[in-house]
Every structure is written in structure tokens, then in C-alpha cells.
Amino acid sequence: MLPGCLVWIVAAALGLLLFGCAGPGTTTTTQIEYQPDMYVQQSVRPLGTDHVDASLPAMRVPPAHTVPVNYTPFPQPSDVSGVDSIVDPLPITPAVLAKGRQLFDNYCIVCHGPLANGLGYIVPKMTQPPPLIAGAPLQFSDGRIFTIVTQGQGNMPPYQTELDSAQRWAIIHYVRVLQLAANPSPSDMARAQRAGMDFSHDLPPAEGPNGPIPGSEAIPH
Numbered sequence: 002m003l004p005g006c007l008v009w010i011v012a013a014a015l016g017l018l019l020f021g022c023a024g025p026g027t028t029t030t031t032q033i034e035y036q037p038d039m040y041v042q043q044s045v046r047p048l049g050t051d052h053v054d055a056s057l058p059a060m061r062v063p064p065a066h067t068v069p070v071n072y073t074p075f076p077q078p079s080d081v082s083g084v085d086s087i088v089d090p091l092p093i094t095p096a097v098l099a100k101g102r103q104l105f106d107n108y109c110i111v112c113h114g115p116l117a118n119g120l121g122y123i124v125p126k127m128t129q130p131p132p133l134i135a136g137a138p139l140q141f142s143d144g145r146i147f148t149i150v151t152q153g154q155g156n157m158p159p160y161q162t163e164l165d166s167a168q169r170w171a172i173i174h175y176v177r178v179l180q181l182a183a184n185p186s187p188s189d190m191a192r193a194q195r196a197g198m199d200f201s202h203d204l205p206p207a208e209g210p211n212g213p214i215p216g217s218e219a220i221p222h
């Protein structure tokens with residue numbers, strides 16, 4: 002049971018709330034702005050002018066050699082003829098490979114497929130990309146793959162702005178893992194068998210337009 006005066010206070014508050022609301026057609030804007038400083042602020046607007054000197058554009062060219070905070074620059078081939086001499090600068094560690102796998106599975110898998118055999122989920126809606134685990138890419142240098150990922154090739158888009166150079170290099174280490182997994186040497190196979198790995202459930206290679214694709218499995222997708 003509410004005490005008598007509290008009932009009146011609640012009733013008065015309700016009345017204020019009801020009669021305080023604007024009726025239809027009177028106004029559509031909020032009269033009181035709560036914390037307007039997020040909206041009215043000194044920050045520069047894209048393509049606007051400088052708020053100190055209106056003759057200058059708001060967006061300035063950063064000083065030479067400026068790099069973003071926490072960014073590590075890695076070699077970027079600018080001369081295509083020199084790409085083959087660049088080796089992946091990242092160490093091969095479980096963390097780098099896990100990162101490379103995560104990025105490959107986010108950015109490359111849709112076209113190249115989880116095993117990089119060219120059977121990505123987009124195929125056959127898009128031209129089937131070449132497998133990265135057989136043929137020429139096995140001989141490609143790290144720098145060449147880096148350049149393809151950076152600049153794109155044919156139907157493949159460039160990833161220079163989507164992935165920073167460290168991310169691209171991590172992906173290349175992971176592509177090498179997929180290549181090794183698809184082309185195990187006899188000693189790798191012997192070691193796997195000694196470790197008790199069971200290959201009896203392996204599926205035959207998937208059929209591509211040019212016959213079976215080595216290292217790929219006939220998993221429907």
C-alpha cells in the first residue's frame with residue numbers, strides 16, 4: 002500500500018509526462034540536446050576545409066615516412082623484376098601459421114577453396130581459379146605470390162588495401178603449408194604412418210576440368 006503523499010507525487014509526475022509531450026503536428030525536433038558536443042565538435046569533416054585556415058584542405062598529406070601506430074613495415078616489391086628475391090620475412094611459428102590460416106579462410110577460401118585446390122564456394126558461378134597446391138604455384142617464389150596477392154591478377158582482385166603486408170606474408174606461409182600437405186614427400190608419409198595416421202578414409206582427388214587435382218578431395222560443396 003503506497004502512502005498517501007507518494008500517490009500524489011506519482012500522479013503529478015505522470016501528469017507532467019503526459020502533458021509535457023508535444024501534440025501531433027506541433028514540433029518534430031528535440032528541444033533539449035543531451036550532450037550535443039558529440040555532434041558539434043572541432044573534428045575535421047572529410048573533404049572539408051581546415052578549421053584554422055580555411056584556404057587549406059582538412060585532409061593533409063602525412064609527413065614523409067609516417068607509419069600508423071603499431072604498424073611494422075615489411076618489404077613491398079615495387080619493381081616486378083625483383084620480386085623473386087624477396088623471401089617471406091615472418092618467422093614460421095604456430096601463431097603466424099594460425100593467423101595465415103584465419104586470413105586465408107576469410108579472404109581466399111571463397112574462390113580458392115579450403116585446400117587451395119581452386120574449388121572455392123563461388124565456383125562455378127565464377128571462373129575456377131587455378132589450384133595453388135599443384136603446377137606452377139609450387140615453383141612461385143614467396144615474392145611472386147606476395148605480388149599477386151598485392152596487385153591482383155586477372156579475375157582476382159588486389160588485396161593491398163584489405164590486408165596489410167604482414168597479413169599477406171602470413172597467408173603465404175599458410176599457402177606453403179597447404180602445398181606441403183597436398184604434396185607430402187615419401188619421408189613425410191612414412192613419418193605420418195609411423196605416427197599412426199589413418200589414410201583409409203581419404204577420398205580420391207576431386208575432378209577438375211583437366212582431370213584429377215592432386216591433393217584435393219572429392220568433397221561436394
Ligand code: HEC
Nearest residue numbers: 108109112130131137138146149150154155156157160172
Ligand atoms: C574473387 C576470387 C578470388 C579471391 C578471393 C582470391 N583469388 Fe587468387 N585467383 C583468383 C583467380 C580467378 C586467379 C587466376 C587469375 C588469372 O591468372 O587469370 C587467381 C590466381 C591466384 C594466384 C596465381 C596462381 C597462378 O597459377 O597464376 C595466386 C598465388 C593466388 N590467386 C592467391 C590468392 C590468395 C593468397 C588469396 C587470398 C588473399 C586469393 N588468391 C584470393 C581468384 C581469387
